[in-house]
Amino acid sequence: MTAEAYKAINWNRIDDMIDKLTWEKLVEQFWTDTRIPLSNDLSDWNTLPLNEREMIAKVFGGLTLLDTLQSQDGIEALKKSSRTQHEEAVYNNIEFMESMHAKSYSAIFSTLNTKAEIDEIFEWTHSNPMLQKKAQIINGIYQDGTDLQKKVASVLLESFLFYSGFYAPLYYLGNSKLTNVAEIIKLILRDESVHGTYIGYKFQVGYNQLDETEQEELKNWAYDLLFRLYENEIEYTSHLYDDIGWTDSVGIFLRYNANKALQNLGFDPLFPDTAQDVDPIIMNGISTGTSNHDFFSQVGNGYLVGMVESMDDSDYEKWMS
Template sequence: MVDTYYKAMNWNKIEDVVDKATWEKLTSQFWLDTRIPLSNDLDDWRTLSKPEQTVVGHVFGGLTLLDTLQSQDGIQAMLKNVRTQAETAVFNNIQFMESVHAKSYSSIFSTLNSAEEIEEIFEWTDHNEHLQKKAKFINDVYQNGTSLEKKVASVFLESFLFYSGFYTPLYYLGNNKLANVAEIIKLIIRDESVHGTYIGYKFQLGFNDLDSDEQDKMRDWMYDFLYQLYDNEEQYTKSLYEEVGWVDEVMVFLRYNANKALMNLGQSPLFPDGNAEDVNPIVMNGISTGTSNHDFFSQVGNGYLMGKVEAMKDSDYDIGLKDGNSLINKLKK
């Protein structure tokens, strides 16, 4: 018999059932931005003031940069330390969808913005001090951190740092504006919820393998890193929202999501005002608004593709994973 040189992936003999459940969840919610009729938002777009339009453009520019980082460097860094073959397949799916997310923002730009405005957006994105610092903080961990540190950085990115940008479209959706733009964001949020939960689960498996002293060191590093990110995120939020007066409200939303990120990692929440009731109810209403159902035979929304985009709930993050069963149940919903 010839010795095994390369091991074939056997999906009928899975080492970790969470891998299979996550794969099925992610593939069932596959979507593309080309199926959302963004041009239907042009009338709403024209009602926004110039400062508001600038905020929207810069918000999506920042999100484009972070999704580019995640698709080009983040997932690749974590692929070096997978525990199972199926985990590689799940990360490949995540990496592809992060590219879809990044591309989706360009579809929004091409619909709402002029060529000159698009140039300004990317110029701002490439040179905003706090946005670039945020990317550097995360990528330094991807390039130089341990396997567990890389997972922490990824969860903080997807479950926390994205949300300074997500606030804007959710706010407008809660005010019955830019519904199709927000539909793309809600699809992205739904993906990121699964990504953050899954990667947080993989972190917890490794964290539980550490002895108590190593866990304490890991926990100290994690909270120190979160403080570093939070301080920079406060400055980034000011650079985005100071002119329209939303800084304080966005920071509450960020604290809410920072707590969610910690929950994904199996850790205790940090911020006392990081609860759903502390967040602007208009934004929470935007999160809970269901999908639009577009024309079946032309442009179609996520109502046709995957069913309803569900509201985010606190229980989505209460994973408490010992054997993965609670995550599997959540993924089956």
């Protein structure tokens, strides 16, 4: 009996052009945390009140946990339903960058915090009930959900759950503080914009092949999941920001991004909050451009492709048309 031939991936024959476009976008955006001069933020860090430094440490600890979840379990779960070799290759790229994101937070910790403080941060991430709850909800779907449910969970993680943590560095950026730390966050935001859009697109491809009854059941399940995560996220946000006085403003930002996650899935918004309701300092910071335009120049002009902008709404609309 002749064994089935092993197939080499052929990028000259593409079934879905979105795979090729996304691969190219992700490669153009490649970056590493070692190219950002984080130590330049130490003077800002040392002037912050203790409660703000503790809040920032928890914020980045939480983000580390979520990126670890996405890199170790999330993308691996999505790869199992890849329709083509090209789609799997894109997921491989996303998986690596999620690991880069998780590592980048450790680069921030090693610059701003003592070893004892870092140990405390990671102990907090392992014991905080709200943080652990959202990780367990998402990972439970990665382990036991259907292929389309896994994509819903991934989009909600990429496009919604990260943003309670992103708020703080964007706020400091808007006030000209911790600008290099915020530069890393903007690079991560740029990646997550592509990840959420791409995985949402792949969800829609599968969703559109379901009959009306199946679509309605899955849509209701997705909204129920979002609301369950939102209730926990509001509690988590309160834990992080009550002492600083930012909880209400962060809540608006969360609801705005929850609607963006639904948009990525092709669903209608759930909340009334729009970009006009979000603090303009945060909306200015969420722009996916970066300021350190020459930070790759030391290692050759080929890395300058990392300066390109991420996919925006016009790209998304072009894909969907």
